[in-house]
Amino acid sequence: MTQAPERVSPPVEPPVVDSGPVVGRPVDRVDGTAKTSGQARYSAEFPYPDITHAALVHADVARGRITTIDSADAEAVDGVLAVITHRNAPKMAEAPKVSLLDLSTMAAGTRVNYLNTDEVHWNGQPVAVVVAETLDAAHAAARLVRVQYEALPAVTDFAAAQGDTKPAKGGMMGAGEAKKGDAEAALATAPVSVDATYTTPPQNHNAIEPHATTAFWDGDELTVHDATQSIDWVRKHLAIRFKVPAAGIRVVATYVGGGFGGKGSVWAGTLLAVLAARVTKRPVRMALTREAVFRTVGGRAPTVQRVALGAGHDGLLTALVHTGVSAVGRTGGNAEPVGSQSQHLYAARSVLIQHRTTELDMLPNTFMRAPGEAVGSFALESAVDELAVELAIDPVELRTRNEPERSPTDGKRFSRQNLARVYADGAERFGWAARDPKPRSMRDGRRLLGWGVATAFHMPIQLPADVSVRLSADGTVLVRSSFHEIGVGAATAQAQITADALGVPLDAVTVEHGDSDQPPAPMAGGSGQTASLAAAVLQACDRIKREALALAGKAPGSPLHGLRPADLRATGGGLFRADVPAGAEHAGETYADILARAGRDHLEARTGSDNRFRSAVGQARFMAGFLNDRRKWVRAAIGAHFCEVAVDEDTGEVRVTRWVGVFDVGRVVNAKTAASQLRGGVVMGIGAALGEETLLDPRTGRIMNPGLGEYHLPVHADVPRIDVSYLDEPDPTAPLGILGIGEVSIVGVAAAVANAVHHATGVRVRDLPVTLDRLL
Amino acid sequence: MRPFEYVSAPDVATAVRAISDAPGAKLLGGGTNLVDLMRQDVERPTTVVDISGVPLTGVDELPDGGLRIGALVRNSRLAAHPVVRARFPVLAQALLSGASGQLRNMATVGGNLLQRTRCLYFVDASAACNKREPGSGCDAVGGFHRGGAVLGASEHCIATHPSDMAVALAALDAVVEVESVRGTRRVPLVELHRLPGDTPHRETELEPDELITAVEVPASTAAATSRYRKVRDRASFAFALVSVAAAIDVQDGAVAAVRIALGGVAAKPWRAYEAERVLTGARATEAVFREAAEAELAGAVGLPGNEFKIELARRTIVATLRQLRVEGGAA
């Protein structure tokens, strides 16, 4: 690769523009009406005249070989078109080897080549697909496929497998290690210390929209409507597996009903819908049942963690040990990097962070909202609370005393450092000063009240993004990029950013997204989508403004004649001199005037890279830049959670009664959707704290609660009013100062709850979820 | 779901004939339990007899002050009925603590009484379950059994009955009226459900061809001061780990009459006769409440995953009685 690669959007110090009139405002979602009126179509809702329906048959052994499959009864069901098994399925290519040069190689949820093998690797693995004219016929027939297995020995008990662990491999979720000084020795001699084991159970994402795929082949051309957070990965992955050019594959995901990471990889439903469409030569819709989502889409791995802290009587940390063992599937999955925040959060003189994994014969785990930190913070922030109790220092005070100057493990600078500030703000809003630290000191009738705090910390990623921006002579703007609207308000945010960058009204901007025919965008993950796109959008808008200026500059009569970009501001639908008050005579020109004079009907700029070769090189360069950038900076969104719980003294029932969260997430693009994201993270954290647990039977590896009746997400009655606020200051190292808010607020929630429960009851619960039996 | 024959019955006579004619037939009330189980391949009726149009929808006051409730009255309607709310608060509260608004709008009184257990292994057709497949074993005993029974269970089955409404009705001495081609009979609610023994697949005293037409709740002095306390894993939309339906009449500090039933602890709504015996005539004090609770749970047996329910049940009995003494019945 000798050819100089095209410059891609720089990861550091992109153009920082002033916050304009719409960025930051709580504007309504651009797609709000479409969604609330049912006009917005999701992947299972695309009508094809000759649509067929597919249903999965799942293995009910954890490991084994299929000995017989009897599909005669299923085939006899009225309306059944095909029963596809490993006996008759067309060959799919294996999943590619993972390479950092092409992130899409990480798309496969598992190495298992479904229906191309007689091997079973987890209880629930799809072993057959039934395609029928109706959904009911497909499901009825799926029940009639009789499969027999030769069961093989399987490891399915996470607790029992603790003796067989190995060091974690790096991977998509990036389980880092860190070592500074001799933390164990420092711990042993510390004047005050805590050393405890914490556990967290497997969890599932449970987005409101179950995974669904509609697939349709026309020769070697494929159209896929897929509930995905990574259109580009789906496209490239399907090209490899079905041995067709990616250019002939169109992936559409205009609207996705939530993801939380569960729609980040390519799982069985997508692949098998495409396979079934190949077999039947008809459009196939695979709308997974909730149970099928549980059985075929990985969740968050269970963890066992040790956190040990040593400190002087002044509360300053002398030792911090955070080690974790998490489960991975034998056919895929990554370590849950539980110690990731522990590398940066507190100024410990010695640090040891280690991740190990143990392989189970289970559905591979995957990333779920704040992989690592969401459950790692439960252990770390509980331990900090335990230390505060030991030291008799207020837990807010203890944390702020240990706020580091530079990242303790690697000396990197923080792009922002506001831990003490968010705690101070939160304490004020919550009324923390009134807290009596003694457990069981506050009550409301028969309910014991407790107050707890914990820190939120998350490092958003940034990925290369392609966008095109087209400014038309009528003053309207069209932004196109195949990014993902998974419910967060992404399109609204980009419309706001574009409006301000070009100085046009918000309603002049249309944003098209969610279609691989558009310029490729990165996956919606790592809290990186908004900032990644913003960098590209700003660059494209910048080019358009320069081109408009160049056009105007050539015209002697133009008020912009002879001016440089730095002299101008984009406002009022055009470019105007920055040094004269808005509205002044002869201060500038509208785009409409500039384009009319130049005889152009539009200006268009595309940023990023498009052809395959350039895209690979561009990605590699971007990753190198991103990693280099990470070597210099710790760029993290942070927050302080304050909560109150009420624990029924008789029954041990825990209810969260009050929540205050104060965050530093850089610049906020939309006050309304940002608040929703931050609240949503807290709600999901309350779920993890009090109810969520995927019950994987250790004897069989089978998930026993694959439904929302028995997998206890929080319901409305479990969630109090959540007071969220944020500093809203741009991060100087991030595009437009945006850090990313999708994940940070779940981090620390479970610890805040458990800490409050301790304050209420005196009982320290170190195992999630905090169910009432632990408090009796 | 497997194919089945569908029959819509306009009246009781047609319905009972239809279920007696077709072995393997099932009645469809609100369908909120039956249809789910059919989807899960746990229920496999050959014929579904839809009784949702049968006019058993009255809630009528009886001359003695009791109530006659039609089997097809929807749970939400019954909970909102002014007489239920005023004179039988425990029943209204129990209904409202169950399921969700949408489900209660569909669920019928008859269907609620005969809903099946939520045991995780019962609803998973790949597991061993003596209730679903007699003789196949019980995967719950060595597996997840947080919802499992601590009273009246057997080695063959530790399932619990999930209904909240039935617990209140058990405390209220309700009687179930049943119809079949053989005629009408009345079964006290506390005798409707069976304990598992070695036949956990036989869940009730009803024959497969019998239809519940009504539930009668007699008048009682205690009912006006009654309460339902449900303890569960989240604030709403979860089944009871333990629940207590209690009605008490305290005169001059002594218990004149008391009715207690427990939910979430047995294969049937568990009428707490032992506790009632200790309480009746005794002083209404915390110590006596505790003594009564201890007596009731004396024979309880737990497994690792549900042992906590024994102490939880004791505490919930005490808490409910205490609350009744202090605050009375209304929620």
Ligand SMILES: Cc1cc2nc3c(=O)[nH]c(=O)nc-3n(C[C@H](O)[C@H](O)[C@H](O)COP(=O)(O)OP(=O)(O)OC[C@H]3O[C@@H](n4cnc5c(N)ncnc54)[C@H](O)[C@@H]3O)c2cc1C
């Ligand atoms: C997610 C979820 C949560 C729930 N949570 C709760 C809860 O917290 N507490 C609670 O109590 N319940 C709960 N339920 C259960 C709910 O209350 C029952 O499903 C409902 O009461 C059943 O009534 P139905 O009319 O829909 O019954 P159906 O589904 O119509 O019938 C249930 C059974 O009763 C039989 N049957 C129906 N009517 C008659 C009759 N008249 N005579 C003889 N047999 C009859 C049917 O054949 C069937 O076997 C929950 C259900 C769900 C799905």
Ligand code: SF4
């Ligand atoms: S407890 Fe009863 S219902 Fe549950 S698996 Fe055992 S036999 Fe079946």
